[in-house]
Amino acid sequence: MAKSRTGIWLIGAKGGVATTAILGLCALRKKLIESAGLVSSLPRFENAGLADWSDFVVGGHDIRAGSLFEHAERMHTDNKAVDPDVLARVKPDVERIDKNLRPGVLVNVGEAIEEFADKKLRRVRDTPRSAIERIRQDLAEFRKQHKLAHIVVVNVASTEPSADADELPPRWKKLDKLLDKPKKCRLPASSLYAIAAFEEECSYVNFTPSVGGSPPALRELALERGARQAGFDGKTGETLLKSTLAPMFAARHLEVMSWVGHNIFGNLDGKVLAQSPNKKAKAAAKDRLLRPILGYMPQTLVSLEYIESLGDWKTAWDHIHFRGFFGTPMTLQFTWQGCDSLLAAPLVLDLVRFSERAWRAGEIGTLTFLASFFKTPLDCEENDFGRQFQMLEAWCDGVGAKAYVGK
Amino acid sequence: MAKSRTGIWLIGAKGGVATTAILGLCALRKKLIESAGLVSSLPRFENAGLADWSDFVVGGHDIRAGSLFEHAERMHTDNKAVDPDVLARVKPDVERIDKNLRPGVLVNVGEAIEEFADKKLRRVRDTPRSAIERIRQDLAEFRKQHKLAHIVVVNVASTEPSADADELPPRWKKLDKLLDKPKKCRLPASSLYAIAAFEEECSYVNFTPSVGGSPPALRELALERGARQAGFDGKTGETLLKSTLAPMFAARHLEVMSWVGHNIFGNLDGKVLAQSPNKKAKAAAKDRLLRPILGYMPQTLVSLEYIESLGDWKTAWDHIHFRGFFGTPMTLQFTWQGCDSLLAAPLVLDLVRFSERAWRAGEIGTLTFLASFFKTPLDCEENDFGRQFQMLEAWCDGVGAKAYVGK
Amino acid sequence: MAKSRTGIWLIGAKGGVATTAILGLCALRKKLIESAGLVSSLPRFENAGLADWSDFVVGGHDIRAGSLFEHAERMHTDNKAVDPDVLARVKPDVERIDKNLRPGVLVNVGEAIEEFADKKLRRVRDTPRSAIERIRQDLAEFRKQHKLAHIVVVNVASTEPSADADELPPRWKKLDKLLDKPKKCRLPASSLYAIAAFEEECSYVNFTPSVGGSPPALRELALERGARQAGFDGKTGETLLKSTLAPMFAARHLEVMSWVGHNIFGNLDGKVLAQSPNKKAKAAAKDRLLRPILGYMPQTLVSLEYIESLGDWKTAWDHIHFRGFFGTPMTLQFTWQGCDSLLAAPLVLDLVRFSERAWRAGEIGTLTFLASFFKTPLDCEENDFGRQFQMLEAWCDGVGAKAYVGK
């Protein structure tokens, strides 16, 4: 089966992660940067039949004013994370992508996000139904215009306030009816995008902790339409380390008494989070994995604080207090200093490549083999990063073998 | 097959690791401490048919003067690592074990070790052959006196200067003949103990970086006699973390540019090492695993320094400088503060339990499924701690299943 | 003027800091411990004419049940911070001191503190006036019974909820009248103790962030009665480092952009604070000094979190993000791991010695030369620890010189 052109549709296309992914994709095509940071470029996966960087076309939604390139430039001006020479050389490509961007949806995104939306957009009064229709039209038009075989929709927008998914009807039929009743339907924008993506038979990747496609009714819809989804919340730093280190404590029978993690960062994500009612939920998600890995829950503390001077450079300090033989307390501390967008963006590109491959391989529903990319992997009980990565290897070995047989 | 009494023979029985293992074993039997730190006590292994703590009898060799209890007390007085109440309650048990100790061997151990040997012992002039004979007699007598079905010999003596194993004849027959020629035979004490253990059909575990049973001629001997060995160099701190974290960098395609590790500690091991010509070799061993895990060798630096005030509390600071997307440098630092003997001693007890189980299961030669316990696992290419641990799980599941079938 | 017996009256005498100070005083007298940690024992101050350890008699108030020794033992059982041998040897002395303890006062101390008070005590209904009277009687009786020339009252009780001192009448006469009107008088217990101390012409040291003797009306009272006070909030860890490091950044013109400090600890103080409405105030006090030292206010963040497993071992992680030449950001991080009571207790003894000396030297009012001991030194603008210490040196040189002349 020949590879064909695939769309990458970024929700929050002008944000730090999206613009870095766009800059990266353009730079990879022009061979201006190396493949460091890209999981899908590991020699380990070279027989998995993944698409080439040149096979992708980028579009997306965003609620902000300003050109895509202006937003992308910040990775240099604010964060010294992208070389100005590279920026200059990919400028025309970025400007071409900018033409594929469409205005986003503000339904139930919360005040913190609304605050930085384009003024014109804030005047639009969408119902859930009309928003979904608008998104579907944008996707369909993108597909038609660029003759795309498939589209992977990726949510990299700011985190929404946590919605209570339990209150939603569990079946799609019932939920569908609510979409015309704005006052009764509390579905946030991230879920409306997911619905549109599923109805358009796209793959949907939720790189954020927002609700997205996770409610049961939406999972039903995805299966029904033969769509794929993966999520949620990209695992880029502290939680990556937790899911790597906690199995070591478990394997050595070292009892973790307390695990304290303090995260400081100064990007927009941090700013939105600082004001957001779901900061607590986000923090909790960073701890959730400890109980299944350790088999018990130590005292934990996670703080996420907005420190402006750090920009996109996230610093995490973790203090792990554990008990060994004779019950004697010992300590592991670590400090992780990384540029958040540079850690996240390549994973977005990886998820697109693996999702597209899964579409070609005929997978539908939740792509559990992508668990290693997420803080809270959907439909997956494995929280040990090493074992999650082995799931990815196994799946790729499988499709690689099948592809070979098919030749 | 019924479990029967098993001997634990500790080489370096008065050292920190050995005395802590002894105190721990006695305390476990009296239920004075919990099982934290013991891998073999994980629920995961409860169907593996491991021996009970009450099944073991302890003996050993040491070159130092002073009673076993005096040495054991230091874990409280110097390191505040063992509760004085526990010490008091196991005192009679420790004193009973002391009667099973025999004077050790000083052949080719190097000046640093000789320095703290009992004066009387320093006057003994052993040839390699006579030393082996003496050790064999001690083991045979121990077996007979306590009616032991099996003995596991564990080397927890101070690190010897590195010997050039390449100069040794590769076949046992030739090496055997050299044992009568002290001047031509550079085999260090650790190897003489290994030979004696193999000839007595014991299991031999090398918890140190000394040569021990690793030369090809000795592996041949082990197989010939149906003995088992495992080694070498217990993985308790910094290297444990390296073998846990390096796979994460590899899986995420984050390029490690440099990995710097500084270790400071104030125990006898540190003192011997500080003067030892093989400090460099020890340091190198702590880095060796990076190339196979990462697929390339970053710049590395390992220092091991004796800082008296720290006693047995080892502190490691590691600085990992890596490159992500767009080649941008980022940093992970960690500080590990642990009591060395408390980290090592339970692993010694684990290794004894797993080795004894392997003996009952009919295994001979190198026990590669024990790789997760060692810095440089013999006959094993796997360096990823998580995958090494899966080897242990798989082996235990296997013997567990067989045992179940056999019932 | 001959030295004579001096009383140390500890408010919160059964708490961690007080019991450690008591154990320390007893151990110093019996020469069981060295003088490390005691500022007043520095050779620098040996000519200042300070009282000997044998010159002091200890008494105090507390609201808890349980014997003093039981509370003191925790420094070993919970925190491994005091040797059990030392504990055993000073037990009779501690029991003798226990006889000097009296039940404390619960007026306006807040729920968190009331919760661990002795049940009997919780039934007592004190008015501010009656509480003061009771305290005065206890002090007077203590003085008489032990023939004391002077008493130094030290507040080492748990932190009270912050009271709005601004609402109090600024003159003593007016405030005095409110003492009979419990509903109109919001003075917390710490201030009632201070009033009693001033009226009894004692010295009063406030080692906590509670209001104590700081309201203007109480300062007036202190001066009127010729009493002395010093405070407030002992500087033992993170703030000590802040007042040491911030002057370095200022002197080097390195612009501090943000200073983040995370404090984790598991002692009672931490537990009370975790529930307390004045946690925020406490945190703010730890930052206040940055503006006067730096000349501007960087973004700051201070968190204080109760992590049970740490016991009295406080760990602070500070991340200082600063800008040097060309505006380039750089970072200093530190981790401070100390036993809180062991850091605080010797300062309590120092403050008693210096206060007693000030009484002999005829000082009245606020003892500003003690600024180096406090987070928020009363009546003192100097926040640089080094310069604060020079104030102590200068004062001691002064009384030393006078004492010499007087001979």
Next chain:
Amino acid sequence: MAKSRTGIWLIGAKGGVATTAILGLCALRKKLIESAGLVSSLPRFENAGLADWSDFVVGGHDIRAGSLFEHAERMHTDNKAVDPDVLARVKPDVERIDKNLRPGVLVNVGEAIEEFADKKLRRVRDTPRSAIERIRQDLAEFRKQHKLAHIVVVNVASTEPSADADELPPRWKKLDKLLDKPKKCRLPASSLYAIAAFEEECSYVNFTPSVGGSPPALRELALERGARQAGFDGKTGETLLKSTLAPMFAARHLEVMSWVGHNIFGNLDGKVLAQSPNKKAKAAAKDRLLRPILGYMPQTLVSLEYIESLGDWKTAWDHIHFRGFFGTPMTLQFTWQGCDSLLAAPLVLDLVRFSERAWRAGEIGTLTFLASFFKTPLDCEENDFGRQFQMLEAWCDGVGAKAYVGK
């Protein structure tokens, strides 16, 4: 007395510190950067009558090929420490300064330094005398051409191998005679530059640990000629922190048991040091201050290691193990991450400004009031950074007051 043009003569003018100082001076004049990092720009010193940035003319010696701007660019290309826009805007100024550079001297600089010298220069055969003469001519010509009232010579060249200053004759007359006997005179280049500077009545600042003007015979010469000197070894990172933190431990009577410092960095200085026989001496200098500050010598360890990936970004990890009350051990750790040239360069400009002011104020000999800038301040016993800084304040207040009176 009116300010007039002053020369800054940089030895090692193409090195990281010098080029950063040059870029900084040019950028300050054009108001492209702010004054952060410059001690002399603190409001505290605005009445000290210091020269303006526009009053200086730059020249210097270097042994390397390549244009000054090429070398300066590395601060952006290698270290991301200087903005490329700023670089572009000061390029013409830097090129003008390049014309004032002259080939340096290679007498006794050691192999590591010779290795990167311009090939042509390596063929020159200087005697000490001829080298001094050449330097003097360069300085005289510089003074004449730019009509300079005064020249401040600053040594920022790579560290030379340590020379045994004790073997030199203590009097200038005798040493002077040796200058014609290359085989008997082991004076390194840094001292020849110092001699030339003194004979030309310049101010000489030694920002490196090289011998420079420190031998007694050279101090005699400096006084005789009415020259000034200051040194040695700029205090920019770990030692700055040591001289700030050690006084805190001393003041609190906390007994430092061990102080371990590991420094990793990847600049040329690190490379030269890695090969240099005086690495040990450099390391020792970083510890020397502990004894005078603490009053005793703890166990110390200092390592300086070349880690290429770090470039000019120096990371220091210090582990301070101290004993408080009851002898209980506690720990302070810090990590300092700074760009070495950005920390050092502004201090070079400060030292020039203060030295020029001292010349105008009529000072001769060692400028001890500059102690706070150096690891090993010449002729000064004060090692506490805070107190050293007070010496600077006092001197400036003094000249400020005099200047005021003179108006």
